[in-house]
Amino acid sequence: MLDLTYEAPKPRVIAGATGDWELVIGLEVHAQVASKAKLFSGASTQFGAEPNSNVAFVDAAMPGMLPVINEGCVALAVKMGLGLKAKINLTSAFDRKNYFYPDLPQGYQISQLYHPIVGEGEVIVDMAPGVARRVRIERIHLEQDAGKSIHDMDPHMSFVDLNRTGVALMEIVSRPDIRGPEEAAAYVVKLRQILRYLGTCDGNMQNGNLRADVNVSVCRPGDYEKYQATQDFSHLGTRCEIKNMNSMRFIQQAIEYEARRQIALLEDGKSVIQETRLYDPDKGETRSMRSKEEAHDYRYFPCPDLLPLEIEQAWVDEIAASLPELPDAKKVRFVTDFGMTEYDASVLTADVESAAYFEEVARGRDGKAAANWVINELFGRLKKEGHEIGESPMTARQLGGILDLIASDAISGKIAKELFEIVYTEGGDPAAIVEARGMTQVTDTGAIEAAVDEVIAANPAQVEKAKANPKLAGWFVGQVMKATGGKANPAAVNQIVAARLGL
Incomplete structure (x- = not known):
């Protein structure tokens, strides 16, 4: 097991004119359920379809149309809850x-306020190697998404696309346990990682499949401890909600700005108004959207078209038995089984595709060597070119083939990097390429001895220097490798050079 230290939340302290202030943050993350059909209809959830082409009668609120629960969406919500130990x-x-908005044709959203499907859980947020923090999850509930209002197609008109209307969302609500912008971003990163491992949401923030509402407030040092002791939220200050954040960088920037805005108000003797705000990334500021409503403002009441949702424990147990290995467990296994550092294990388990790629490369091979090649050579190249692991032109089998050639001394490390470049850009079987291009490592000691003798004979002055300072023997090794086109076995070259120089 990894020796993890669980830290208590460390508040981000901001110095004000009248003293220090601390940040308090809670997040409501909306994750689109990875279902091909909507929550209450069979309409498609395909992204990018023609406007208003994925709309069933119930989505459009046609009279007499009744919602029918999608069992698959319920199963994925349960799966997510189990993944968060909830x-x-x-x-x-x-x-x-109940609220009116043009892209909400029913005039109400079907959600779960009073009796959510998932209760309390937790997310372990990685802050640094060996250091993690627990963020408590208050609840996960299912709800339907609204449509999309489009205002930029015509200066005199607005348009409504109902394709997203009725799409199933899981709203994952945290406790106000997050104390800084960096921790908020790390929390969303970890949540997205778990969602992807479980296959409950693709985590695509660009398409709006994962977005966060960020609740920010400020309080004086010591007030958060009062809240923990009493669970009285008044100690945490008045919160403002920043809606629909879909970027880790913007989440951090919005929190920074909003905290300083609230501090400026309070120090000027004014009050923070509880409201919903939007973040403008171009101006780097939040702006008011509407006053923050309370539950009674929405006139919540039980949906008369849907009976209470009852599920059996045996069904939950069946879903639990199907859970895949989650990232924290996989990271521990990589460190234990492959002898790698926790940092390398974190990089390799960052997403499920990377972890699967690495495991195929490492199967039956030196795990540490496999990790070095995957992280440094492959990931480095992909990052430079702006590609994801799924877009890699080199398969795990091809990279494993290169490692096999190194392990069998068929090629040197230098030749291996040349071979990597060839396979990455041109494809092909590594062993066949080595054979066809004469890249096989020279292991014949006679040929290596001849090359060493030739270099020594041509550089008598350098010989004397090396005898006086053995560290200079590396110069001869480099010259021999150069003379043999990098094909000579480095270990053999080192041994023969040392013998010839009498070192």
């Missing part, structure tokens, strides 16, 4: 959240 509620219920 309580699964065998009985939950849907409510109507």
Whole structure:
């Protein structure tokens, strides 16, 4: 097991004119459930379809159309709850959240306020090698998404696309346990990682499949401890919610700005108004969107079209048995089985595709060597070119073939890098390329001895220097490798050079 230290949340302290202030942050992350059909209809959830082409009668709120729960969405919500070690509620219920907006044709959103499907859980947030923090999850509930209003197609008109209407969302609500912008971003990164490992959401923030509402407030040092002792939220200050954040960088920037905005108000003797705000990345500031409503403002009441949702423990157990190995467990296994550092294991387990690629490369081979090649050579090249692991032109089998040639002394490390470049850009079987291009390492000691003797004979002055300072023997090794086109076995060259120089 890894020797992890679980730190208590360390607050981000901001110095104000009247003293220090601390940040308090809670996140509501909306994750689109990885379902091909919507939560209450069979309409497609395909991204990028023609506007208003993925709309069923119930999505468009046609009279008399009744919602029918999608069992697959329920299963994925349960799976997510299990992945966060959360309580699964065998009985939950849907409510109507009433508000008017053009892209909400029903005039209400079907959600779960009072009886969510998933209760309390936790997310372990990695802050540094060996250091992690626990962020408590208050609840996960299912709800339907709204449509999309489009305002930039015509200066005199707005348009509505209902393709997203009714798409299933999991709203993952954290406790106010996050104390700084960097920790907030790290939390979303870890949550997205778990979602992808479980296959419950693709985590694509660019398409809006994962977005966060960030609640920010400021308080004086010591007030957070009062909240922990009493669970009285008034100690945490008035919070403002920044809606629909879909970038880790913007999340951090928005928190920084919003915290300083609230501090400036409070130090000027004014009050922070509880409201919903939007972040403008071009101006680097938040702006008011609307006053923050309370639950009673939405006139929540049980949805009369849906019976309480009851699931059986045996079904939950069946889903639990199907859970894949999650990133924290995989990281521990990589460190234990392959003898790599925790940092390398974190890089390799950052996403499920990278971990699978590495495991195929490392199967039956030196795990540390495999990690070095995957991280330094392959990941480095992919990052430079702006590609993901799924876009790699080199398969795990090809990279494993290069490692096999190194392990069998068929090629040297220098030749291996040349071979990597050839396979990466041209493809092909590594062993066949080595054979066809004469890249096989020279292991014949007679040929190496001849090359060493030739270099020594041509450089008598350098010989005397090396005898006086043995560290200079490396110069001869380099010359021999150069003379043999990098094909000579480096270990053999070192041994023969040392013998010839009498070192």
